[in-house]
Amino acid sequence: MIEFQNVTKKYGNNVAIENLDLKIEKGEFVFLVGPSGAGKSTCIKLLLKEIEADEGIIFVGEREVTSLPARLVPAHRRNIGIVFQDFRLLPKKTVYENVAFAMEIIHASRKDIKRQVPQVLSLVGISSKAEQYPHQLSAGEQQRVAIARAIVNNPSVLIADEPTGNLDPDTAWEIMELIKTINEKGTTIVMVTHAKDIVDRMGKRVIAIEKGRVVRDAEGAYREDESI
């Protein structure tokens, strides 16, 4: 599903990612962990082709992202849902409109939008707030809306860059349950996080990156000494 082959990315002299190899299968749930500046967000930007790799090849699905012409980038991104720590909702649009917006952009028909948006809102458990504006919602609710927007077009991968970073532990856990549900419906999940307890509790595959290299790739826990 997702594959990095010997990928290097430098910012000037600063090497963000170095000869990175990584393979994630379809339907997997993967945590990407590591200290600040390790290169986690860089990996995600490379996946989205927001930045170009200096060396190596990246695949997402059948597509070789690294050689993808600019005109195919939008189609590529429609196949990837993305969620950020800071939600990034549009403040002047209601919950419903924020989600419908993602469908308008890909020219979905009004009929499809009317059918799909309520379904997704109900999946993320926010149907009752459909007509509210983001500032009227709690942080956890806002993140639910962001997740709804990310999955409304049925992407095959959902990428989450510290989705629980701004949430209290209980709310964070609720969001994790939601992401787990989405994974169970077949969506591949790549989640960047610093939340050790969440990683430990989920018991999923953990890829640890340090200084732009994979230092550990194992099932289970955040740190090696704690894995069973």
Add this chain to the structure above:
Amino acid sequence: MRAFSYTIRQAFAQIGRNKNMSTASVFAITAMMLILGLFFTLMVNVNLMAENAENQFETIQVYLEDEVSAEKALEMVDEIETMEYVADARYITKEEALAIMKTRWGENSYLLDGLVDNPFPATIEITSTDLQYEGEIVKAVEKMRGVEEVKFHQETIDKILTITRYIETGALVLIIILVIVSIIVVSNTIKLTVHAREKEIQIMKYVGATNWFVRGPFLVEGIIIGFIASIIAAAIVGFGYYQVVKLFAEKVLIIFSSGMVPFEFIIQNIVIIFVALGVCIGSLGSILSMRRFLRA
């Protein structure tokens, strides 16, 4: 079609949200077009004059003072015909001069009908054997009594062509500068809306919107600004020219012995030129303002 209606709705919303700057850019472009319109009308009129002059001054025109009698004039004709290089000389009375003007200005001849005094002088029209020696003939004729003014081919046409060239070059330089300024003004206006929607654009790109989808509303915003400006400018120039023709066409005809370019011709061309230019300025300005935002 859906994308299209989204684009149009969004464009109008953006202009609404950014009213002051949009209005300012409309006026900037309108002002630029007014100057362009001024030069354009001036140009086509000067060109027409040059053309007419060429027809008129194929021959040497000797304008006679009003006191010169017909007999005296015919004597002068005889004298001129004996000169070297003269092929033919012909006396034209004041009345004939007026009639000639009337036929020459066909569609504009009604402008002559209201004249109280016939402003055209009696004329002796000389055809030379060789254009090269026209200067000599002119020198000789100018010394004769009763001659008010001698007009001939080269001098006049050269003068008109020189003026035309100056105006053309000046207009071109000025217009290029003004077009560039207009594009910058539009691009700055749209940059404001782009900034206001930066977050939205970023999200659009993450969700997989194409560049043209993102650009669409801004492009239409620019085009609308350019279009409105061009319509205002065309209306002002059209109205202005109409008034000028009404007030001055008669005087122009007498002074330059050339009619003015008809209003219909001006308005048709002005509308086409302005709208095309307005749309180009608007779209270029908006594409320019978005370049940075669409790179990643």
